[in-house]
Amino acid sequence: MRYGAAPKMKTRARVTESHPADTADAELPAIHEQLMVFARELGQLYRLERSRSAELERVLRNLQDTYIATMKSLAQVIEAKDRTTRGHLDRTQAYGVALAKRIAPELADGPELGYGFFLHDIGKVGIPEHILCKVGPLSAEEWEVMRTHPAVGAQIVAPIHFLGDAVLVIRHHHERFDGSGYPDGLLGADIPLAARIFAVVDAFDAMTSDRPYRRALSLERAIGEIREGAGKQFDPEVVRVFADMIEEEPSPIWDRAESGLWDGGGPALVHTG
Numbered sequence: 001m002r003y004g005a006a007p008k009m010k011t012r013a014r015v016t017e018s019h020p021a022d023t024a025d026a027e028l029p030a031i032h033e034q035l036m037v038f039a040r041e042l043g044q045l046y047r048l049e050r051s052r053s054a055e056l057e058r059v060l061r062n063l064q065d066t067y068i069a070t071m072k073s074l075a076q077v078i079e080a081k082d083r084t085t086r087g088h089l090d091r092t093q094a095y096g097v098a099l100a101k102r103i104a105p106e107l108a109d110g111p112e113l114g115y116g117f118f119l120h121d122i123g124k125v126g127i128p129e130h131i132l133c134k135v136g137p138l139s140a141e142e143w144e145v146m147r148t149h150p151a152v153g154a155q156i157v158a159p160i161h162f163l164g165d166a167v168l169v170i171r172h173h174h175e176r177f178d179g180s181g182y183p184d185g186l187l188g189a190d191i192p193l194a195a196r197i198f199a200v201v202d203a204f205d206a207m208t209s210d211r212p213y214r215r216a217l218s219l220e221r222a223i224g225e226i227r228e229g230a231g232k233q234f235d236p237e238v239v240r241v242f243a244d245m246i247e248e249e250p251s252p253i254w255d256r257a258e259s260g261l262w263d264g265g266g267p268a269l270v271h272t273g
Contacts (some may be wrong), residue, residue, distance in 0.1 A: 064162055068115065071157075075122050088205055093117040095201035102241050104193060113194055116169030120198060123153025123170065150174055151183045168192040173199055176233045188235075196235040200226060200242050203233070219246070 075089060096117040100108045107113050124132055127149055131142045138146060154171035157163050172186060172195035179187035191199075207222040217225065223243050230236040 071119055075119055089118050092201050092205050096198050099197050099242055102245055107194055112164035112166045115163050116166030117198055120170055120173050122156055123149035126152040147182050169194045169198050177235050178232050196238050200234050200238050
């Protein structure tokens with residue numbers, strides 16, 4: 001019995017000693033294959049996620065472009081109702097962006113500033129046509145209605161987050177540096193800088209455009225009126241930079257003011273409605 005038992009014990013010892021290595025060696029190919037499968041699946045998931053992100057970004061861009069195009073079309077429809085303001089949107093956007101690049105270049109880095117300049121009067125969609133298109137000066141009651149358009153415009157664009165600070169231009173472009181403007185009566189530096197910039201170019205374009213009750217001012221006369229309003233209607237520093245810009249960099253955009261040809265007596269209309 002003793003001679004028969006010994007070989008069995010040695011056989012069991014040899015099996016016990018070789019089993020862990022043999023098992024590990026056998027499992028390595030399977031583990032490697034599992035890791036490869038896992039890596040491929042991760043790669044597929046990553047590519048799918050990137051594809052979905054790219055598609056989402058494309059859809060969002062299309063929606064933004066469609067919204068902006070719709071808003072611009074609406075703004076142009078409003079502008080077209082008043083023949084005396086034709087081209088006003090394009091001109092004031094051009095003036096405003098050029099001026100912003102001189103005063104605070106970071107303002108002009110993104111498209112939001114241009115959106116605000118172009119859409120500044122979008123709130124006039126809420127103004128009755130008999131007031132909006134009236135030939136001649138408005139009555140006091142009609143002015144009260146007209147002065148609601150900045151707040152109405154801000155309400156229209158405020159929910160559209162990608163427009164960013166454009167809403168500040170739309171709401172505050174009729175504030176005055178001395179605090180007597182509307183809708184909020186902001187004073188001095190409390191008025192957003194973009195709105196202070198736009199107030200100057202908006203008034204300049206109004207003065208250098210024909211109106212039913214007066215001819216457009218000459219370029220020289222308009223700049224004089226803008227300077228006269230510094231510290232009252234306008235930010236003095238914005239006025240200084242704007243005057244320098246026009247004098248230093250003649251441009252067809254504002255050279256058109258020279259064809260206005262009216263330089264007669266009496267105050268210019270600085271209020272733009």
